[in-house]
Structures are given as C-alpha cells and as structure tokens.
Amino acid sequence: MNPAGYYQRDRLWQPPALTPDYKTSVARSPRLALLSLEGSLSEITGPTFGHTDIDAIDNDLIRNYATTGDPVGERIIVHGRVLDENGRGVAHTLVEIWQANASGRYRHKKDTYLGALDPNFGGCGRTLTDENGHYAFRTIKPGAYPWRNWVNNWRPAHIHISVFGAAFCQRLITQMYFEGDPLIAKCPIVNTIPDPSAIDQLIAPLDLNAAVPLDCLAYKFDIVLRGRRSTMFENRPEGN
C-alpha cells in the first residue's frame, strides 16, 4: 500500500524562486517548472536526532560561547512550538537557529560589516522539541544591519530558523522577525513572500508572560510544517 503523503506545498503562499527586488534570486532561480511528485518512501522519511547528538547548553546563546562574561545586548527568550498544518505538535525534532549579535554583526569569516564582534557571542543554537513540540532558546536580540541589494537596504532584526520535521519533504528554513520593527515592511527579502498574512506569521509577538522579571524579555514564535494526509481512502495501486 502507498504511504500517506503530505499536503502539497502551497506555492502561492510560499515565495516564488524569482523575486527581482531581491537581486541575488535573479541568477539563482530555476526558470523551468518543478516536477511534482507524490511522496514516496524517499520523501516521507527523513533524518532523526536524539539527545546524544546535542548538549543541553546548545540552546543557550548567552552561555554557549561566552568566555569572559555575558554577551552585550537585550537578553531574550524565544520560545514556541513546532506544529504541523493539522495543529499537532511535532515532537523530538531538531530546531537550529543562527543570528547576528546586538551590533548586527555575524560571526562568519565572510561578514565584513563594521558592527563589532562580541567575544562572548557565537550566534548559533540548537535544541530538540519536547513531546508536545515545544522549544525554547535564550539569546540576545539581534541588531539590524545593512546589506548590498539596493544602495540603502537594511535587514530587520531577525533570527534564522532551520527545522526538520518527521520527513525530508517537511524540511524548512525561515526567519523570525520581531513585533513592531519598522524595517520589516521595507525589506525585499521579507517581501519575497506574496501574502501579507504569511509575513505576519513570521513576526514574533512580545510575550511578557514568558519574560523573566529583572532578567530577560521573551518573544513567542510558532513554526508550522506541512501536514500529513490521513489514509481514509487510498488509490488502488493500478488506479481506480
């Protein structure tokens, strides 16, 4: 019997490949149509991870690279759930994040921005969701930074997020933005997303209830992966 596949990816909701206002996409976007495939075992399986792969400190970006003290900047918790389109929590899945420091500078040998590096901030973290799909990181709120696109483009503060899910076809990388940032609406990368409500879904609200008094603020961010079909009435192998 065929395995149940995943809901098709909504290509009108997701950003298209060619988005000329994000200039780098012009020469890197396929011009021919994607080949649509029903999920086989190769797509509905995917890598699995366990607690031997990572360490508990990996989700604490305030501590996981610090040597002489805490990093500079606004201390925040980022927490939420990884869900699927059916609203179910995605358990035990790997979530990885990376970001600039409070100055908007990345710890990467290719980043030459004049914002200062922070000797106590690496800028990456990873964790596994719990049995209900919850995850949490502690970090520093990243700064905005300029990038070469138009003459005067600035990225809104953002955290890159990579999620696996249970299947290779659920693999997703996205970015989390912060409520109230006026740079969001002006960003050509944000605006590769055609639907305003899909952009809203990437903006994390301030979550004072999850803040730690006298210590750090919090933002809540849920991530939704593709949902899976049920197997109510499957096609017979030879077709109906």
Added chain:
Amino acid sequence: MAQPLTYSKESASQTAGPYVHIGLAPGAAGFDIYRQELGRDIAGPDAPGERIQVEGVVFDGTGAPVKDVLLEAWQADAAGIYPHPEDPRQAHCAPGFRGWGRIITDFETGIWAFDTIKPGSVMGRNGRPMAPHISLWIVARGLNIGLHTRMYFDDEDNHADPVINLIEHVDRRATLIARKTAAGQYRFDIRLQGDGETVFLDV
C-alpha cells in the same frame, strides 16, 4: 457560508542567506562551538556497501559557481532501507547508518564533495522500485525556498525508474544522473538556471 476549515498554513520559507554556515556548520563559518557538528558522516564506519565519493559544483544562471551554497543529502543504506520508522524494514538498517549529511563548499571554488555508501534500490509508489538515488536539498543566499532534487548513478539501470520517467522532456533526464569518473568516484553538477537546468522537484 460553508463551515470554516481549520488547517494552519505552513510557515513561509525565507532564504538561508550567506551565513547559513553559522547555524548549520559553524566550523565552516570560522569558529568552534559544539561538541559535534551534525551531518558530517552519512554512512558511519560499519555500514556495508560500496564506499563512494560524490563531487560537484552548483552553477547559477550565468555559469558561475554558487560558492555559498549548502546541500543536505538523504539516502537509504546499501539494502535500500531508510533509518526511519516509516520504513517497514527499518529494524534491518545498517548499524550506525544515519543516511543524512550536510555538504559545504570550498568558498574559493564552489566545489563540494561528500563520502557515503552507494544506496540500494528503494520501493516506490504503486509497487514500482526506484533506481538507487540520493535525495538532495539545496539552500543558499538568493534561494527563497530550498530546492529538492535527486541524484541517480550512470552505472545503474535507471530506465524503469518511476521518477525519471515522469520527466516529460527526455533530454532533461540526464540532469539527475551522476557520472562515474573513477572507481568509487562520481561527478554531479547542479545547474540552477539556463542551459542544462537541473530538474528540481516539488515533493
């Protein structure tokens, strides 16, 4: 008015950007932070099968190498078994076999390579076996959403593969087939756009 449907929408993808290595391969970004980076060993030391190395370059529409690309590979073991609970034969998967790897380029040349074992055939939909293949997922600056494709092998029998046969433009089928260059060595270039554009999959 009909009843409302209550499905959520998949979070929109955003580019992995030029600094994807910080999050997924910090050693390549230039620093050491984790006890172990993930995806460095696809097959593990003990899995049976033919040890192979695959090398390639991802090219953009101007023919220039995409030097900041990052790929992920997902494959079955030499018996065609995935280390995943959806595979009915999972219990028989090779010991220590992860099936998944991360592949980073040389930042100067854009050349990437990875070591693994050659996968076995996997049963496809409707009882049609699929020729041995490695699934690839490609992210980079300028890619708004990750690109899926597959790599097959030119020394395997691919003519009955149900996915290759879905490609209407017969001349394009070769874009999914790696070329054997020496014993245990394969070359697989990926073209994002233009002449010889690789077939990418909406899976």
